Amino acid sequence: MNIEELAAGVLARQPRLLARAISVVEDGREEARALMQALASAGQQTRVIGLTGSPGVGKSTTTSALIDHYRAAGLTVAVLACDPSSPFSGGALLGDRVRMQEHFLDPGVYIRSMSSRGHLGGLSASTPQAARILGAAGFDFILIETVGVGQSEVEVAASADTTVVLMAPGMGDGIQAVKAGILEVGDIFVVNKADRDGAHDTVRELRHALSLAADVRARPAEPDEWTPPILLTVASTAGGIPELVKALEEHAAWLTGTESGRMRKARRAEAELEAVVLAHLRARAGAFRDDPRFRDLANEVSLGLRDAYSAAEVLVSRL
């Protein structure tokens, strides 16, 4: 199959060809460039929403509730599941998978699990491109699910138009969030499982952490700056989902309607380009593994005959 046929299949939203196109960017294959070139101008209307949070906070349940909401309004939704423990990527308990079953059977919903396949920077480079493919296919919403621990995972979450950070009461997420850089990327914070004890404590801790983070930033806020709301949900019964949808709409309006919002969009585009440049360099660098000197140099480092930096320089200079 040539790239024109593949691109046409994407634009016609043929699931089999969508899957193949996403594999092309996921594997970082040669054809990715021609494919993305063919699709570049399509799908500017798609909204990309990142949902991130530790395993167990209810990302998939929230994703599922958002799908229900958008589908009821006649909108189409694609899910990119970057969290290996998500039921959307087949990694969860049977009960969860069964609950998600209806989505798998709905032609207005496309679900794809993304894997890092061991490539450094793989997920952060390929996920935004996979989102572009789904945008070109005309899905109204793309939901990217990531586990919010680990630097690539934070980068992937930050590559969305709007990033929703989920927490749950009693998981000690608050402290971890501050450390993991999750606070900086959150446009909307959701305390899910709000019917459990401690939900209001989690909100309070989060509010405190956010105000500390704002103090640290130490520059005056622009008048049109976005203030991340903190919402309470019980996603398993769709509680609070209409409010979440409303906050998502407000953020979308802010992105296009304000100077700060447009700057945010520009920064997001820069991060996307940076990830691809890095993946590009990485692919080039793959060559050094085949360099006959690679093993010897690694051995010299291991024996203490040489430091890793000078060995790296030798390899880079030979590229």
Place this chain on the structure above:
Amino acid sequence: MNIEELAAGVLARQPRLLARAISVVEDGREEARALMQALASAGQQTRVIGLTGSPGVGKSTTTSALIDHYRAAGLTVAVLACDPSSPFSGGALLGDRVRMQEHFLDPGVYIRSMSSRGHLGGLSASTPQAARILGAAGFDFILIETVGVGQSEVEVAASADTTVVLMAPGMGDGIQAVKAGILEVGDIFVVNKADRDGAHDTVRELRHALSLAADVRARPAEPDEWTPPILLTVASTAGGIPELVKALEEHAAWLTGTESGRMRKARRAEAELEAVVLAHLRARAGAFRDDPRFRDLANEVSLGLRDAYSAAEVLVSRL
């Protein structure tokens, strides 16, 4: 301070200079090369042990128990805490930090928290180098604590001589481990909190997952290959810690005493070198952010006038 003085301070194990030296590699500064060159031949006797697992499985408690054990034997220990939620990196509940307090006061123990500082590949490049610095300083054991979710985190864990993968009953870690590539890097598996319900279920799931992984590998095992043991511990009361120490010794003997072990060491050295080469390329690539065309190209991608791959090629060709 010049590099000779810094290197001499490391070799003399002066905490202030150790901290400074680690910051040099952590920040990827220019001087890192000269520093690591000065230290290359030192510290070949150090054992580097990685401890990885989800938050809550008891990594820090296990680390603390190992420190107690080695200190009682008159050995010195350094900890590199890459998990932001670890008490060793100051991210945990007060109670945990108080329990760790004695280690912070012991001159035979050095504790350092590593941050990714937002650099792609940062943690995986800098942590093995930080371990080399601590090795040069003459610590007998270096314990690297990482949260086993996320690709960089898995890479860091895999950079140790011996990687210990920790789990706890009832956390659903089993399934996640299979997906996250943690099974492949584990030399020793520990089911901690073994006094809780479900410990034996976790062992059974893990054994099943390991046998599946071995089947997938689909090549005959070498006769001298390492079979990862599965141990049960209750780290909070040091239960099972002597058995863990024994397994660590056996793995160390295997690494040096068998052909498969020496091959494993070589692969580890190659991975370390690869991480540094990538960080090197990354630093070079930093230049493209300053390229006057960077913002324009990002904007063109964002508007659908151009795909990210061709924009990346333009930038790379201008480096």
